[in-house]
Amino acid sequence: MKMKKSVLVVLSGGQDSTTCLHWALSRFEEVHAVTFDYGQRHRLEVEAAKEIGKKAGVKSHTLLPLDVLKAIGDSALIEGSQTPLQGEGGRADTAMPQGLPTSFVPGRNLLFLSAAGALAVKLGCETLVTGVCQTDYSGYPDCREEFIKALEVALCLAMPSSSPIRIETPLMHLSKKESVELAVSLEGCLESLALSVTCYNGLRPGCGTCPACVLRAKGFEEAGIPDPQNNLQS
Amino acid sequence: MKMKKSVLVVLSGGQDSTTCLHWALSRFEEVHAVTFDYGQRHRLEVEAAKEIGKKAGVKSHTLLPLDVLKAIGDSALIEGSQTPLQGEGGRADTAMPQGLPTSFVPGRNLLFLSAAGALAVKLGCETLVTGVCQTDYSGYPDCREEFIKALEVALCLAMPSSSPIRIETPLMHLSKKESVELAVSLEGCLESLALSVTCYNGLRPGCGTCPACVLRAKGFEEAGIPDPQNNLQS
Numbered sequence: 001m002k003m004k005k006s007v008l009v010v011l012s013g014g015q016d017s018t019t020c021l022h023w024a025l026s027r028f029e030e031v032h033a034v035t036f037d038y039g040q041r042h043r044l045e046v047e048a049a050k051e052i053g054k055k056a057g058v059k060s061h062t063l064l065p066l067d068v069l070k071a072i073g074d075s076a077l078i079e080g081s082q083t084p085l086q087g088e089g090g091r092a093d094t095a096m097p098q099g100l101p102t103s104f105v106p107g108r109n110l111l112f113l114s115a116a117g118a119l120a121v122k123l124g125c126e127t128l129v130t131g132v133c134q135t136d137y138s139g140y141p142d143c144r145e146e147f148i149k150a151l152e153v154a155l156c157l158a159m160p161s162s163s164p165i166r167i168e169t170p171l172m173h174l175s176k177k178e179s180v181e182l183a184v185s186l187e188g189c190l191e192s193l194a195l196s197v198t199c200y201n202g203l204r205p206g207c208g209t210c211p212a213c214v215l216r217a218k219g220f221e222e223a224g225i226p227d228p229q230n231n232l233q234s
Numbered sequence: 235m236k237m238k239k240s241v242l243v244v245l246s247g248g249q250d251s252t253t254c255l256h257w258a259l260s261r262f263e264e265v266h267a268v269t270f271d272y273g274q275r276h277r278l279e280v281e282a283a284k285e286i287g288k289k290a291g292v293k294s295h296t297l298l299p300l301d302v303l304k305a306i307g308d309s310a311l312i313e314g315s316q317t318p319l320q321g322e323g324g325r326a327d328t329a330m331p332q333g334l335p336t337s338f339v340p341g342r343n344l345l346f347l348s349a350a351g352a353l354a355v356k357l358g359c360e361t362l363v364t365g366v367c368q369t370d371y372s373g374y375p376d377c378r379e380e381f382i383k384a385l386e387v388a389l390c391l392a393m394p395s396s397s398p399i400r401i402e403t404p405l406m407h408l409s410k411k412e413s414v415e416l417a418v419s420l421e422g423c424l425e426s427l428a429l430s431v432t433c434y435n436g437l438r439p440g441c442g443t444c445p446a447c448v449l450r451a452k453g454f455e456e457a458g459i460p461d462p463q464n465n466l467q468s
Contacts, residue, residue: 158344
């Protein structure tokens with residue numbers, strides 16, 4: 001039975017957030033989505049998020065501008081910079097010697113989730129869902145569960161007491177294989193994953209050789225099912 | 235003796251943040267400022283912040299775009315809306331019957347401080363200073379000390395462990411009279427306050443009749459000193 005509560009899902013258009021969207025659809029009556037436009041190098045990510053939200057029938061889908069990220073950082077996934085190393089949801093697949101990927105934008109998830117929290121209150125959603133995952137953690141402090149728990153407290157204190165916000169992170173402790181298995185169990189999720197963008201080179205289907213494509217392929221392979229994206233005509 | 239550490243001050247161009255800037259100048263060797271451009275109704279506020287930072291000789295002054303606020307909320311201080319009711323630093327002077335001012339943008343300070351925290355890490359600042367004040371609290375949850383303390387924890391967890399961030403709030407428990415007394419004790423602060431913008435109608439000197447002007451006048455009157463702004467030619 002679904003909970004009669006509404007939820008806002010942070011939907012980047014990647015594999016993890018798409019899985020989270022369908023996880024939310026399976027549990028909540030009213031599902032809203034938010035996608036951030038922060039000058040992503042590949043516009044296909046934002047377009048994919050729109051397609052996925054529309055196909056899944058979300059109640060509303062908000063595109064929020066977040067140019068402050070571009071102004072603060074020199075993220076590798078942001079226009080004008082050179083080395084695309086960071087996956088969706090702040091997950092890092094390649095670490096620098098110092099322990100942080102070259103694409104590191106300090107507090108990136110903090111900004112995403114703060115803005116999403118404010119939008120959730122405006123929309124009347126009690127729950128926020130994000131695809132962050134500390135299993136593949138390689139230096140992003142704001143993907144760890146302890147950060148999410150602390151932010152949940154700060155979010156609740158920042159908002160009117162009539163609007164407490166819970167943050168749900170269904171993928172936090174899953175491996176890529178387990179994420180794929182979860183996706184298989186969720187209605188319509190594989191069809192949406194066909195539309196998701198994982199590739200660092202902004203291709204759909206992906207290039208197959210960048211670290212993000214390799215990680216995605218490994219997850220599907222270990223779960224023993226074909227990636228639905230490979231059936232797409234590019 | 236000044237601490238040999240660097241600090242980032244959130245400088246809106248209003249009375250409170252200007253006082254905080256001089257408080258920081260009296261205590262830290264290296265003072266940086268950040269001002270948010272979120273589509274303020276009165277551009278003079280941003281211009282005043284620039285003038286104040288330049289005159290005070292800050293090490294750097296960053297203007298960060300935050301158009302996400304405009305997208306999320308219908309704040310009275312944001313272009314296109316009608317009722318200017320919210321003062322600087324999230325302070326509210328007029329409350330709605332439900333307890334929250336009409337200008338309420340949920341999580342406004344959370345967004346400001348999250349972005350400022352990320353910039354602080356990029357600049358190598360260990361401390362963040364904000365003029366929030368719960369003395370005049372009339373419904374903004376994110377002006378309370380308990381929120382600031384929770385955010386400090388979340389900020390530290392979001393950033394690399396080599397970059398812990400402290401949040402200082404010198405005005406948190408001061409009345410407007412005490413804020414003025416603090417300003418009097420700080421070198422150059424009254425000169426800067428002459429340049430600050432308090433008025434809801436975006437005037438400098440202020441209109442004298444809006445709630446913000448009335449509150450400012452009361453503070454100077456109770457402290458027994460003339461407002462330096464009243465010597466300005468408008």
